[in-house]
Amino acid sequence: MKETLLLTKHMRAFPENSHNIEVYEKNNGYSALKKVLKEDNPENVINEIKDSNIRGRGGAGFPTGVKWGFLAEDEDRYLVINGDESEPGTFKDRILLERDPHQLIEGVIITCFASNIKKAFIYIRGEYAKPARRVQEAVEQAYEKGYLGDNILGTNLSLDIVVHLGAGAYICGEETALLNSLEGKRGEPRLKPPYFPAVMGLYNKPTLVNNVETISSVPWIINNSGKEYAKLGVEGSTGTRIFSLSGHVRTPGNFEIEMGKSFGEFVDTFGNGIKDDKKLKAYIPGGASAPWFTGDQLDIKMTIDDVANAGSMLGSGAVVVMDEDTNLVYAAKSIVSFFAHESCGQCTPCREGTTWLEMILERIASGRGRLSDISLLVDVCDNISPGLSWPPKMTTICPLGPSAVSPITSLLDNFSDELMKMLPTKIPIAQ
Amino acid sequence: MSDQIKINVNGSEIRTDSDQLIIEACEDSGIHIPRFCWHKRMDPVGMCRMCLVEIETPRGKALVPSCxxxxxxxxxxxxxxxxxxxxxxxxxxxxLINHPLDCPVCDKAGECPLQDQTMAYGPGESRFVEDKRHFEKPIPISEIILLxxxxxxxxARCTRFSDEISGDPLIEFIQRGNxxxxxxxPDEPFRSYFSGNTVQICPVGALTSTSYRFKARPWDLKKVSSTSNCSSMGCSVELNVSQNKMLRILGEDNEFTNQGWLSDKGRYNFEYLHSEKRILKPVLNNDSTNEISINESMELISNEISNDENSNISFIVGHNSTNEEYYALNNFVENLNKVNKDLNMDVYLSDDYLYEGFFHNSDLLGKVEDLDSVDTIILWAQDIKDNLPTLYLRIRQAVKNGKKLVIFGHTNTAMKELSDSYFGHEIISKNLEFNVEISEIPNFNEYINDKNVLAIIGKSSPIQNTNPISNLVNYLDQNSNLKLLNCFSKGNTFGALQNISLVKGLNEFINEFDSSEKNIVFTIGSNPVNSSIYSNQIKDKLINANFVVSLDLFKNETTELADIILPTTSFGEKEGTFTNLEMRTLKQNKILPTPGSVLNEWEYWSMMLNKIDIENSYESELELNLNLCEDYLDKDNVPSFDNLNKPSNLDGVLNSKSINIEIENVESGTLEILFVNRLYGDSSTQINSPSISMLGAERFIEMNSDTFIKRNLSDYTVNLVQGDITLQVKIKINNDLPNELIIAPLNRRGFRDIDTTKPYELIEVKNLKELSVN
Incomplete structure (x- = not known):
């Protein structure tokens, strides 16, 4: 198993200065843009993206070409790049922003050309100071060189890019909360319906919201054609993905591979196995929101559909590995605490439920659990995510609440013995 | 109107408008869906998740918020x-897990949606063993609201109300998650004219008001629907009484007027009813120790009236009487005239903003609901936000729904942000005249030409030549499809106009008052010696009058000059009707017993007639009501008590009478100061209502920054000096005003003596201090 470098090729070749516009230009940078401008046919660009079958890299995996097709007609339309990469375990957009910002900017310009958009925003999470600085510098360089502003490279195309730094809220990775934050409001998800971004997005105008990795793929697709891209990976999960591997592996990091290999092979090849030769007990296949897989499920293929069929999600491509000595109750509590802390507070089940779950797990973890806590945990989870099915149903406005439910259902489904071990053996009289 | 469609709820078919939400459609069909955050007058936010229902979708059943x-x-x-x-x-x-168990001491308990819905839909017992969330117990967020x-x-009902409805978002969510x-x-209290609405719509006891806190339990309250006297909007209210004390006023949702909202003045101006300072027995010669019986007072007054040497009897009426009381007064005047034809009798309305208005063409008269259907709203009148606060809310809603708003200056600057065009000093001179031809006003025609227009028209200043107003109305009438609301803002002004044959202004009173003759003056629920720009002259006249009778609730500057004070009933203590600015007549109901030997105004008029042996007196409100209904132009739908008590007429009845106002058009002169009435002032009802008495205390003037600089000012606290008058005032900068025109509140202590047409000086207080040190 080998990496296939499309998006990370340039930064691997020039580890010191891949973010520099001269280096980018010298290595075929902005050639896709020039090609597109020369052809001057937005329809072709959209067709290439559709041919590539690329699906969004932010987590939901929605086909990008279809998304572009949904964008409602309006004089003002916006593109918003979602760089609020906050899912625990995910750090792939960071390198794209920090080390190859021009690849993203080129993708943005092409996307805007294809969708007739005059203004784009790159929203970067608040903690990403250095990536934001790099992107800002890159945007300024692009303006100087005539890739941005009015009459790009002498054509009729005009585009402005605004780089915006978030204020440290996970929820702003949810696209409508991101739009609120960008408008200067509280970072709270909007109601869908009616606020579907493609119809009523930023400032109530039709808005495309795409992930950094998705748009960074656009220049390669244009240079090499969508059909070439679709040859990579497998049907339904074409192209490469940058997986962020972390946890108890020997060599964590970002690895760009074609989709379709098994998780076991991926962990062995790129993580070089588990630290101290321990056994793998569980792993998260797609970021903290995703239900866990066990050590017996390592041959699941790394594709959007395979992971979904197995009851989880490939999500943002964050693979977190937990070894045999991991206390999974602590692990679950840690993840639930994260979601409780990041709940925006807007809707009742998430605001109250996530914190309650955290409190119960905290109590169990500190040895004050009760046997009845198991049924309580299940029922509170059920009140956030009715039926505890996958994909989750929800009583909440957005999927953050159900995300806090995933680790608990994972724990209860496959590792309930670990939870039982932390509870008193005697049944209290009240039961 | 939208199309009717059919939907299936719980197995039965219901028909509904196609643009409704599920929760509304169900509500209309009698299916109640529990909710906390949804409110029919505000945008849905789907936050509480209480109204979740299942709907069938192509992908199976889904839980969705019905709001x-x-x-x-x-x-x-x-x-x-x-x-x-x-x-x-x-x-x-x-x-509930984080909700405190303090229902036993919570004002909301008993009428609490959280309690009620917990009973109906909630879990039986608590499974929460952790610590509840703690905050400092109630913190004051304004002078009258605690949180x-x-x-x-x-x-988010309160925050949405402040943002969407009242437009002063002074409360917000802070922090996140749990x-x-x-x-x-920080340092910005929730000082909104409408803050009390948030207390009313709060679904728990989180927001409480100082006036009602710990005063009663809801199950002890006696309740009756009525109509507020606060402004001529005639807001529908519910009066809440316990142990014969008015404890609370709530807004009721009347589609045609307030739509459930109230201003804080309308909501909290009631504590005076139970003030110890109320006059409870007739008083002779303004001497509290000299209380007399009603019978004695009637004897004295009727003797004075019957005196043959009389030549003039003047009646200065206020705006807090019922239509029945105005009608009884009118009946008194007419009958007295029959007996003594030489007697000169006139009724003057104590409102400096009174002028002839536009009543001659009844086709022109608009309705409040026209705000929602016209293209353009034209406003040239006194400050709407201060004087017709709930109309202000209706205008805000209309603008939010896309209606154009055009305002003529120099009042209503608070609404400039809301407007599409604000015509300030370039169009309107300091003296409230047009600087340019109306047809030449830039971009004005595009708002009105062939458009449906609702004009809200009245005087902006007590001293104002009304020709420019007439010119504007004529122009609008010729160039647009015009409807008009006459903007007299005070209480039951329209009831007075409808039920008194001829109404004159205070200026007429001064001009017609002949000191050489024998004069009797009645002041009825009015305090012209403290509320008018003519106050000083009126005071002179009253001193010169031979006999003055004041019908009032409290001693005030006018009753001081009265030979006899007759104590009267107030809002809540009397039954009658009220007519609002669109000629909608609504019912006012009695829920309080009359205190002491207090009588209704009409009872005094009847007794006096009886004393001087004139028949045609009335014996009940009902009799008065039936008689006054005879003069309505539309005979089929009169506002009789019977008719108004019908369920279909709870929102009032629209009907007109002929209106006669006789008033001289004054010259504008040169305005140096523009008087405005603020919502809060120094009326005797307000200063005797402790919860809100301090809200009208601040003395401030407004001017633009150029004027501030030209006058070499550097400090915002100055002394306003004019002749013998020195007033310490605060300056607020308002750059929508023309140069050298300042705005001053007429209804705040001290201002009424100032002559608005004469120059004045502004002297910095700190300079005075320096002087005194030297």
């Missing part, structure tokens, strides 16, 4: 499925 989901043809809704019940129970449990964040369930709380901005 954010619109109905569609053949939609199948289940509001009672097991999944729905489980979700509702879950939401309630979530809301208990532990009780708050974060439904720590989310409502609060004000």
């Amino acid at each position: 954010t989901t619109k109905v569609s043809e053949d939609l199948v809704v289940d509001t009672e499925s097991e999944v729905v019940k489980k979700a509702q129970e879950g939401v309630l449990e979530f809301l 208990d964040r532990e009780r708050c369930i974060l439904c 720590k989310t709380q409502v609060n004000t901005f």
Whole structure:
């Protein structure tokens, strides 16, 4: 198993200065843009993206070409790049922003050309100071060189890019909360319906919201054609993905591979196995929101559909590995605490439920659990995510609440013995 | 109107408008869906999740909030499925885990949606063994509102109200997640004219008002619907009384007037009813020790009236009487005239903003609801936000729904941001005349030409030549499809106009008052010696009058000059009708007993007639009401008590009478100061209502920054000096005013003596201090 470098090729070749516009230009940078401008046919660009079958890299995996097709007609339309990469375990957009910002900017310009958009925003999470600085510098360089502003490279195309730094809220990775934050409001998800971004997005105008990795793929697709891209990976999960591997592996990091290999092979090849030769007990296949897989499920293929069929999600491509000595109750509590802390507070089940779950797990973890806590945990989870099915149903406005439910259902489904071990053996009289 | 469609709810078919939300459609068909955050007058936010229902979608059943989901043809809704019940129970449990168990001391307990819905839909017992969320117990967020964040369930009704409805978003959510709380901005209290509405719509006891806190339990309250006297909008209210004390006024949702909202003045101006300072017995010669019986007072007055040497009897009426009382007064005048034809009798309305108005053409008269259907709203009148606060809310809603708003200066600057065009000093001179031809006003025609227009028209200043107003109305009438609201803002002004044959202004009173003759003056629920720009002259006249009778609630500057003070009933103590600015007549109801030997005004008029042996006196409000109904132009739908008590007429009855106002058009002169009435002032009802008495205390003037600089000012506290008058005032900068025109509140202590047409000086207070040190 080998990496296939499309998006990370340039930064691997020039580890010191891949973010520099001269280096980018010298290595075929902005050639896709020039090609597109020369052809001057937005329809072709959209067709290439559709041919590539690329699906969004932010987590939901929605086909990008279809998304572009949904964008409602309006004089003002916006593109918003979602760089609020906050899912625990995910750090792939960071390198794209920090080390190859021009690849993203080129993708943005092409996307805007294809969708007739005059203004784009790159929203970067608040903690990403250095990536934001790099992107800002890159945007300024692009303006100087005539890739941005009015009459790009002498054509009729005009585009402005605004780089915006978030204020440290996970929820702003949810696209409508991101739009609120960008408008200067509280970072709270909007109601869908009616606020579907493609119809009523930023400032109530039709808005495309795409992930950094998705748009960074656009220049390669244009240079090499969508059909070439679709040859990579497998049907339904074409192209490469940058997986962020972390946890108890020997060599964590970002690895760009074609989709379709098994998780076991991926962990062995790129993580070089588990630290101290321990056994793998569980792993998260797609970021903290995703239900866990066990050590017996390592041959699941790394594709959007395979992971979904197995009851989880490939999500943002964050693979977190937990070894045999991991206390999974602590692990679950840690993840639930994260979601409780990041709940925006807007809707009742998430605001109250996530914190309650955290409190119960905290109590169990500190040895004050009760046997009845198991049924309580299940029922509170059920009140956030009715039926505890996958994909989750929800009583909440957005999927953050159900995300806090995933680790608990994972724990209860496959590792309930670990939870039982932390509870008193005697049944209290009240039961 | 939208199309009717059919949907299926819990197995039965219902018909509904196609643009409704599920929760509305169900409500209209009698299916109640529990909710906390949804309010029919505000945008849905889907936050509390209490109203979740199941609908059938192509991908199976889905739980959706019924407050954010619109109905569609053949939609199948289940509001009672097991999944729905489980979700509702879950939401309630979530809301309760952090809700304090202080219902026994909570004002809301007994009328609390959280309590009620917990009983109906909630879990039986608590499974929460952790610590509850704690905040400092109630924190004052303004002079009249307190916030208990532990009780708050974060439904955003209050924050949405402040943002969407009243437009002063002074409260907001801060923090996030489990720590989310409502609060004000640092050093910026929730000082809104409409803050009390948030207390009323709070679904728990998180927001409370100083006036009602710990005063009563809801199950002890006696309640009656009535109509507020606060402004000529005639807001529908519910009066809440316990142990014969008015404790609370709530807004009622009247589609044609206030739509449920009230200003804080309308809501909290009632404590005076039970003030110890109320006059409870007739008083002779303004001497409190000299109380007399009603019979004695009637003897004295009727003797004076019957005196043959009389030549003039003047009646200065206020705006707090019922239509029946105005009618009884009118009947008194007419009958007295029959007996003594030489007697000169006139009724003057104590309102400096009175002028002839536009009543001659009844086709021209508009309605409040026209705000929602016209293209353009034209406003040239006194400050709407201060004087017709709930009309201001209606205008805000209309603008939000896309109506154009055009305002002529120099009042209503607070609404400039709301407007599409504000014509200030370039168009309107300091003296409230047009600087340019109306047809030449830039961009004005595009707002009106062939458009449906509602004009809200009245005097902006007590001293104002009204020709420019007439010119504007004529122009609008010729160039647009015009409807008009006459903007007299005070209480039951329109009831007075409808029921008194001829109404004159205070200026007429001064001009017609002949000191050489024998004069009797009645002041009725009015305090012209403290509320008018003519106050000083009126005071002179009253001193010169031979006999003055004041019908009032409190001693005030006018009653000081009275030979006899007759104590009268107030709002809540009398039954009658009220007519609002669109000629909608609404019912006012009695819920309080009359205190002491207090009588209704009409009873005094009847007794006096009886004393001087004139028949035609009335014996009840009902009799008066039936008689006054005879003069209405539309005979089929008269505002009789019977008719108004019909369920279909609870929102009032539209009907007109002929109106006669005789008033001289004054010259504008040169305005140096523009008087305005602020919502809060120094009226005797307000200063005797402790919860809100301090709100009208601040003395401030407004000017633009150029004037501030030209006058070499550097400090915002100055002495306003004019002749013998020195007033310490605060300056607020308002750059929408023309140069050298300042705005001053007429209804704040001290200002009424100032002559608005004469120059004045502004001297910095700190300079005075320096002088005194030297």
